Amino acid sequence: MRLKTIKLAGFKSFVDPTNAHFPTNLAAVVGPNGCGKSNIIDAVRWVMGESSAKHLRGESMTDVIFNGSSVRKPVGQAAIELVFDNADKSLGGEYAQYAEISIKRVVTREARSDYFLNGTRCRRKDITDIFLGTGLGPRSYAIIEQGMISRLIESKPEELRVYIEEAAGISKYKERRRETENRMRHTRENLARLSDIRDELGKQLAHLEKQARDAERYKELKEEERLLRDQLYALRWRALEYSVSQHEGQIRELETRLEAATASVREFEAAITRDREQQFSVSDEFNRVQSQYYQLGSDIARLQQSQRYQLERMEEINAAINSVESQREQAQQLISADRDALALVESELTTIAPQQALLEAEAEAANEQLGDAEHALNEWQQDWEQFQQHSQAPRQRAEVEQSRIAHQEQALQRGQERLARLETEQAGLSGGALETELAELNELAAEQQLIADDAQLRLDDTVQSLQSQRVALGDAGTRLDSLRQALQGLSGRESALRALQEASEKGQRGVNEWLQAHRIDTTPIAQSLRVTPGWERAVETVLGAQLHSVSVSSLDELSDQLNDLPQGVLSVAEAASAAPETIEGSLAAEVSGAPGWLLQALSQVRTATSLAEALAARHQLSAQASLITPEGLWLSQHWLRVHTQAADASSGELARRRELADLAAQRDDISSALDEAQRHQQQLRESLRDAEINREQQQRDVTAHYRQISDTQGQIGARQVRLEQFVARRDRILQEIDEVSRQTQIDREYLAEARLSLQEALDLMSNDTQRREVLLSQREGLRDRVDLARQAQRDKREGLHRCALTMQTLTARCQGLRDGLARVGTQVDDLRERRETMAEQLLSINHATSEDPQLLEALLEQHVETETQLSQLRDQVETLQAQLREAETGRVRAVQQQQSVRDSLNALRMEWQNVATRRDAQADLLHEAQADLTELLAQLPAQAQEAEWQLSLERVGQRVARLGAINLAAIDEFTASSERKVYLDQQDADLMEALETLENAIRKIDRETRALFKDTFEQVNNGLQALFPKVFGGGSAYLALTDDDLLEAGVSIMARPPGKKNSTIHLLSGGEKALTALSLVFSIFQLNPAPFCLLDEVDAPLDDANVARFARLVEEMSQQVQFIYITHNKIAMEMAKQLMGVTMQEPGVSRLVSVNVDEAAALANQ
Template sequence: MRLKCIKLAGFKSFVDPTTVNLPGNLCAVVGPNGCGKSNIIDAVRWVMGEISAKHLRGESMADVIFSGSGTRKPVAQATIELIFDNSAGTLGGEYAAYAEISVKRRVSRDGQSAYFLNGSRCRRRDVTDVFLGTGLGPRSYAIIEQGMISGLIESRPEDLRVYIEEAAGISKYKERRKDTETRIRHTRENLERLTDIRDEMGRQLDRLERQAAAAEKYRVLKAEERQLNAQHLALNWRDYDADARGREAVIAEQATALEALIAERHGAEAALERLRADHAGANEVLNDAQQQFYAIGAEVSAVEQKIQHGKEQIRRLRADLEQVERNLVESRQHLENDTLRNTAWSAELAEVTPAREAAQRQSAAAAAELQEDERLLHDVQQRWEVAQRESADAQRRMDQTQARIQHLDSATTRTADRLRRLRAELAEVNAALPSADLEVLGRQLAEQERANAVQQEERVQISSAIAATRAQQVEIATTLNAERKQLQELQGRRAGLVTLLDAARAKGEGAGAWLKARGLEKLPRLADGLDVEPGWELAVETVLGTDLQALCAGAIEPLRGEFASFARGHLSLVEAGAVQAAAPAGKLPRLVDKLRDARPLAEPLLVNIYAADDFESGWAQRAGLHAGESIISRDGIWFGANWLRLIRGDDLAGGVLIRKRELAAVEQQILAADARIAVAAEQHSAAETALRDLEVRRGATEQQLARTQREYADLRAKQSAEQARSKQLDERNQRVLRELGEAEALLAKEVAEVGDARRDLQGLLDQMQAANSAVDAIAAERNRRREAVAAVRSAAQHQRDALHQLDLRERSLTAQLGSVREGLERIRAQVDRLTERRDGLALELAGSEDPAALLQQQLQDKLAARLAAETTLATARAAVERLDAALRTEEARRVTAERQVQAQRERLEQLRLAGREVRIRADGIAEQLQSQGFTVAALLADLPDAAAAPNWQEQLDALDRRIQRLGPINLAAVDEFRQQSERKVYLDAQDAELRDALETLESAIRKIDRETRARFRETFDRINSSLQELFPKLFGGGQAGLELTGDDLLDTGVTIMAQPPGKRNATIHLLSGGEKALTAIALVFSIFQLNPAPFCMLDEVDAPLDDINAERYANLVREMSEKVQFIYITHNKISMEIAGQLLGVTMHEPGVSRLVAVDVDEAVRLAEAG
């Protein structure tokens, strides 16, 4: 796998979309300081998952977005995409089948960052997981930035170990181990919680099992009650349905009468449509006459316009002829002027041409003299550069020696400081003691364990109380729902009764307008004030009939003169008054005595009517009745001496008194139901409050238990920390003593090396002074040559300027002559065209004649035709007006028919209202049964033909008593017992699975540790061996190696020891900057030889190297590029020479980086081919 290209957009200084193609294995990025070269490496590190803005040379992640320049605005987001060539299948798993792998990251200024793999959005972890074990990552050894070389060598042993782990490919093992440890911790926590839950659930199951048995019996009885109740409702539905069908027959007769009236209305509408058709024909004739009249008017206007147009045409021709004459005079004047300019410019061109040729010869001679003087100056410049390089080389060696002295002085100071720190640390370690007594911590742990047990017991008790309260709440809710259902049924019954009573009252409202006009509309109805003994309602309603809706007036006499104006409707008035009644027939009481209230009003209507408890006893008194006397039985049979009246059915006025009594009873039942619902709701609310209080107590107990457990865990952690601290103090004491001896030996060696370096510096200073003297002498000669070249160059420039001026004048004259000659030809052609135009206009004007006489005759003819059309139009308009009058007459007849239809429709609607009330009751029962899962047809099919609603009501009452004897029932116990039993089985299985999983995870940890130790040991040995081979290649000798700081291969640190040729330094810190750089390069390349990453990015790692070491470094890079792709940033010419491709970064526009790529290998091939 190799890096194919890098795509940047809006990232740091690369504001424009830029593609960095990397076709070869040696790509060098070059350019001046500050042009943005290192931004390419920052881009790669960023897209690989870097989240620290500090490592990207910024303060926040928004700093990677282009923030604008002097000429450009900031952009909103930055995007980087890496394209990898995976044709070799280096990446396995799901990406092995892809020949190219795309990794992209995008960030916006609001801080939102997104990652993409092959175009699919993913997490940052998905990107890092893809490259685990490959050596790639945001901070891996494959990307070495400025300053990281020295940081790599001087890093702590723990940090250096990370690079070895990445090379060994065990970084993914560490991630897996970390995930496994987290899972183990979570598994143990879950196991503890699961054990508590299982114990509590066992106790709950014992109680629920007893409650479930009682609840099951209750459910069986309730199902039986539900079936009986449905059958009872079906019987009621059967009775209502039969009544409704009888009413539908009456409604059908009235509907037939309505259809006859509608047919009469349709006849009137048909006649109206015929008149409308005649009216439309007359309108068409009128429209045609109008159209003809308007058309003739338009022709008159057209003739008038033609007369005016002819006159305008003659005026236009005369104006055009005058304009052509003026243009012809102007064109002839332009022709004369251009001829004079052509003559003058031709003469001037003949003088300029020879002068230009002479100036050209003089300029060529001056250029030859300047070339010879510049060659002499170049020779002197080369000698000056050689002397300058020798002087710079001497200066560089002196600077290196001074830097070495400064480094040694700094190292001496650091070593002395280190000695002081180590002595202070040793004193601190000796004085340090554990901060807490382990025995005291043990006692505190025991107390926390006891408190934990008490709180868990309290939580169990509260949970039991919650379950009991919840069961009680369910029972109360069941009772409350039953009461609410009964209340809804009573309210439905009340609404039906109110509807029937309103319909009965509405029958007598035909006189509403007449009553309202006289202020009588608010008089009470007779039925509203009657109070009849129970059982006699039907008898009173039979006698009074429609008089139940009579208005109770104080006196009728004042209204006597108003009755003549009563045109339509039904009106009944009653007034209070005493009526002389005959003696009762036999022992029968009067019907008026059955009234408890409103007797003075109803008595005139019930005079001489007697009441019998049954028909037989009344019939026995029939022979003794006088004229005007009658008897009515309790069941509504009314008869006199020679007549009998029996009314059955449900007339609109019938049943008013019975329904009033039933409505009053329903109102009382509703009030009682409201009271019971209020009590049940209050009990339900109290249960909810108690349940909430228990939940709050349980929450507080669980919080206290969690705090106790946290405190227990803190004490355990503190105890472990104190034990570990005691052990660490011992180990630290031994380490400090060892480092103290090493630091004292190192300080003595550094002091000796400082003296040697100061003596070398004096000799280099003498060499530097001699080199500077040679540079000054050659510089004086170079200045003299420069002055001479400047004088000759000035003269040559003067000759070139003179030649340029003459050349420009010659070209200008040539262009002007060409332009004026073209103008002459164009003006001559224009004069010819204008002459022809003038002659044509003169002929056209001469041929025109005045058309006014002919057009005047046409105008008179059109005016006569318009007068005739106007007469025709007046006749058509009169016909339309006659038809309008006939339409209004027929419309009045249609309105009368419509009113008759409306009156019959109102009567029919009243009948339908009564039938609908009965049907609503039946449908209400059917819907109620359907909502309960029953159908009326199925229920009636299962019932015997002799079944009656009262018998089923008795069975319901008996079953209800059996249910009441069961006492309080927890209806949720059966389902809860089943659910809790299933959950108990599930939790038992979960407990076993968690214990198996815990054992599996612990085994995985042990396996990961074994594999990690083995791979780390093997990788460490191989890198160490490779380092021992590469170090002498880069230094021309010497030795280097890696050492482990501990015995445990899981966490031991790694240090590097390096000794260049001729040196016996005890630590890596004693090396110079260049030596440290070479040592770090040797280590990085040793890692690459073991586990080559797909590419290696180096940022000016050759900066501190001299030419000899830079050449060694370059040779090693070229050798390793056969297996590894290198992208490196450099200012060193030696490093540039080995590159196959040069990528130049420029900043021609301030603040904006651009890329200029050169394929060196291709350029060499082209040069050889040429």
């Protein structure tokens, strides 16, 4: 297999589509520095799978895309394609049927990289697998870039080992070993998980058997317990139903007494309302006169204060005028001084300007003299460097040629001995036909691996999903239980509150029917009120029965309809009524959604947060005002009312209505959440069951796939080693015989050339002493001239700097004086305007002070008249307040009596509601247990007692408790767990067998790897020992292992050129390192030649003699290996069969020009 064509498009400087054809085995790429020659090497490495941008001389993978030039825009993608000639079918297996192999890679600006094999998209791994064992790869010894030849020889032992492994074809074994280790890791992980499951399952089976025996006994006792509990609920319901009937009779009696007390309260309230209206009228007139009285007093005080202020203001203005005159005189003096200073500075600037121009001219002349002196010294330095280079070359050449002569004489003798050994070994080799069987096994292994990888991925996803589903199912059960408990608590509370509300409205049924008959809305005001939480009891205490009022458009409309009223209390109010002007600090501020008349009544009641605060503020109340606390404690200056209720926050009607609304909203939310949680739990159970079945089947499939792969890999490894060993050894012997014959002839020619070259170098070494002495004498004079010129230039530059600094200082001072004159002039104008303004203000104040005495006398007369009128109105207000207190006292006594009856009624209703709620709770329990109440009551004897049934139930419960925790599903779980245990034991045995098979495969791969590495190491070492003296003309080199373990040992190289005894490879010169590295690389090529070899300026550190030797060696090896090399050396160019020039006529864009040397020579001869 050989490289036929490289196709480049958009890659680095090759922006246009470019095809580089290589019809010969020896092609040289030439061109000036920076034209893009090395980009061809980068292109080959990149398309073969290089993933590090650093090794492609970039920072990111998108740096390989052409980034534009001065005349071209950047392109969107880069593409490289390698076309290989596989006519000899050296690339076997599934690719042997193709005469050409195409490998392509494309990368876009979005960093997307795609690989193609014969036009089909593939993975990067598919590309690298093709070249495993061939010596090719993005970082193999077959591609040597700039600087790599020295890095190779200086690399660490572990890095140098990689090249030997690639030559031995071990890389594919290491890849298979890595894959086998991955399978072993997965198998051990599966075994660990399986072991945990089996241990846990064994513990479960130990408990399930006993639990199954207890399950039946538990079911029997629970059935008996259920029947006794249902009968107990029925007994309790029967007793509570009787208690409810007794409470209802007592409630009807108290409701009649409450209606009589309410009528008495309303009579007193009507009288209070009339007195309050009169009081409001007189109070309004009193407030108006009082406001007028206070306003007159305020006007009199303001006028007297104004007169005093005007006198003080006149004195301030006169003082300010005197101050302004003084400031203006000071500013005039400052202007005169600044003008004198400005004239002096301008005179100094006129004197310094000519001096600065003269100093600038002298500094320029000094700079020119210094430049001439430095130029002369630089010319001398160039002459000296040229002389040094010229005199050193003959001496080095003589030393090299002496070493070459000794080396060539030794090489001729070793070549003849080696040729005899190879001819003897060639006679005993024979081959077989293993290629067809190996190709079939490779195809089978690839298919099995793809199937196993897919199965393992599916199994991992299923296990992860199972764990998530188990956690989700536990969370769903916990949430379902909490929702059920919350819903049951809300339902019981809501039932109790509704029963209490219906009982409080029971006496109003007749009135509500009357309202509906007359088409009046029966909605009470209490239903529309929104009271600040905590103030409900206070509002109920003040409003009382008015909470049950209904709204009408006008009370006049009811005058003809009141004759047919039914028994009950009717309270109506006009909807349209004026709201109070202010409610801040009153009980009305805690209420919203109320009509205006209701807010009027509540605005007369102030609020206090506690009893202590109310008692402290009581003495500041007016006669008609009162105070109330959130607990319903109501008081004024002379009376106190305490409304005691049950401790329950819902005992008030307003609080009950608010709590009922909140409970209804919460119940709806929890019911919706409960339905959704039940559906979600059922879905999770079904999904978990299906996933468990699927996981078990997938685990069986994965185990079977890996067992098949291991068997196939073992067969492939054995056959491939046998085939490769035979073919490699046969080819190596043929190559070595041919190479040794040619090398013997070359060594004879090299020996003659070395002797002639040595004599020429000795003749050139005798002519350089006089020239050296002349150059050294010229150097001292030139250095003195430069020092004198530099000191003169420094003195002139310092004088010029001092003059420029003085000039800048005077210029800045001149500008500062001009700015100061402008600012002082503006200040003088401002002072003049201020003086004129203050004079005008003084005239205005004198005019105003003459009009105030007459106005003050008139206001004093009006103030005396208003005071008399205010005293009369105060007497009328006190008389009305006394009448109102008397009526209020009577109302308090009536309300106390009403409240006493209401409290008794509410307490009885709470007891009734409590009993009814308990009764309904028993019925709900029976309903939840799906028991028939009527049937249970019929079964119970008439003399049945609750205590007797409770005792029986407790006895059965004790028997159930003695059984302990019972798993009702224990029987089914025990059967299912037993079956699963048998299956898991079988699975564990299968995994152990698979693990043993994989370990055997690892041991087999290690054995074959050791054998191959040892054989290859010895052969490469022998080749290096033979090739090194040929390249250096003598000396010795060898390879050594850093450890006895052939699987891990590093490889080090020792080299001793002729006449030297180096202790380490790092002591060699750059050229010696390059030759040593080339010797190693070519030794590897002799053993396992790669299809082609790329060399990038590896001859750069070599002199002409070593380049010629390198060129001959490459030309010999080109018979078996295709060489493509980049060079600037003419000797290396002459060796090439094909010259490929890289130009950059357009800046930033590379182009190729290819010439076949043989065809060009034939054309020239014609």
